[in-house]
Structure formats: C-alpha cells, structure tokens
Amino acid sequence: MKHLSERRDPRGLHDRAISAAMTLVLDQRRQPPTIADIAEAVDEPVERVRALFADERALLVASVEQALVVLIDSCTRAVVRVDPDDPVAQFLSLGRHLSGLGLPLSRAVQAAAGLRSDQRAA
Incomplete structure (x- = not known):
C-alpha cells in the first residue's frame, strides 16, 4: 500500500x-x-x-x-440531479442511488423506485 x-x-x-x-x-x-x-x-x-x-x-x-461525509455528499448529488420541485423524483433518485451503492433498502422503497429484482441490494 x-x-x-x-x-x-x-x-x-x-x-x-x-x-x-x-x-x-x-x-x-x-x-x-x-x-x-x-x-x-x-x-x-x-x-x-x-x-x-x-x-x-x-x-x-x-x-x-x-465515510459519512462522502455518503451525504453522494446522496445530495443524487437528489439535486432531478427537478427541485418534484419531491417524488428526488426520493426515487435517492432510492436508485442508494441501491446502486449496495445498501439494503426496504421492498417498499425498491418498489417505489421501480427497481427490478436484479438491481435490488441484497
């Protein structure tokens, strides 16, 4: 190293x-x-x-x-990529982002974010 x-x-x-x-x-x-x-x-x-x-x-x-600073920053970036007047789009963007990080999400959040079963975190 x-x-x-x-x-x-x-x-x-x-x-x-x-x-x-x-x-x-x-x-x-x-x-x-x-x-x-x-x-x-x-x-x-x-x-x-x-x-x-x-x-x-x-x-x-x-x-x-x-690590928390990096996580907060990446979540903020995911949310601000979408329409600032659309909280549902912000929520879905955040859900997709967290799922992409491999963080476990509830089935409700995964379903709301429209994630396919092969995209869901274990």
Missing part, C-alpha cells in the same frame, strides 16, 4: 491515514488495524500517525466520519 506514501499521494497524512485504515479494514475484515499498521501503510513513522490519532478508536472514528 505504499501508494499512500507522501511521495506518491499529495494528500496530507490525516487523509492518507484514513484511506489506509479503510483499505485495511476492508482487506482484513477480522479486526481493526493498529496505528502501527496504518503507519506502515502510509510509509510514515508511528509517532507521526500517533500525533494525529491518540489511539485506534480515534482513527476509526475519523474514518467513519469521513
């Missing part, structure tokens, strides 16, 4: 550490990564990473917050 090193990734250490944490969580799926794992992934000394995040919990909280 050396592609997250400062020489190859222009983002700051904070953003690179969060990206590394999320990648490691997806790859490992058994336990959250340690600060040492993140430091190795971003090719930085452990002390630099620990200066930003007191412990693994703080790093994971920051990662979840970042």
Whole structure:
C-alpha cells in the first residue's frame, strides 16, 4: 500500500491515514488495524500517525466520519440531479442511488423506485 506514501499521494497524512485504515479494514475484515499498521501503510513513522490519532478508536472514528461525509455528499448529488420541485423524483433518485451503492433498502422503497429484482441490494 505504499501508494499512500507522501511521495506518491499529495494528500496530507490525516487523509492518507484514513484511506489506509479503510483499505485495511476492508482487506482484513477480522479486526481493526493498529496505528502501527496504518503507519506502515502510509510509509510514515508511528509517532507521526500517533500525533494525529491518540489511539485506534480515534482513527476509526475519523474514518467513519469521513465515510459519512462522502455518503451525504453522494446522496445530495443524487437528489439535486432531478427537478427541485418534484419531491417524488428526488426520493426515487435517492432510492436508485442508494441501491446502486449496495445498501439494503426496504421492498417498499425498491418498489417505489421501480427497481427490478436484479438491481435490488441484497
């Protein structure tokens, strides 16, 4: 994961550490990564990473917050693509967007959004 090193990734250490944490969580799926794992992934000394995040919990909280920001932004973009005076179109657009992300939706939302069975989230 050396592609997250400062020489190859222009983002700051904070953003690179969060990206590394999320990648490691997806790859490992058994336990959250340690600060040492993140430091190795971003090719930085452990002390630099620990200066930003007191412990693994703080790093994971920051990662979840970042993921929520991305989710909110993508949902907002889906809603504003349609007629601002048509709340039904906004709702349907949001439903299609969330289904495309693989998020589980209720059958009622899927039906309202007109999603075929092969498009529904598991």
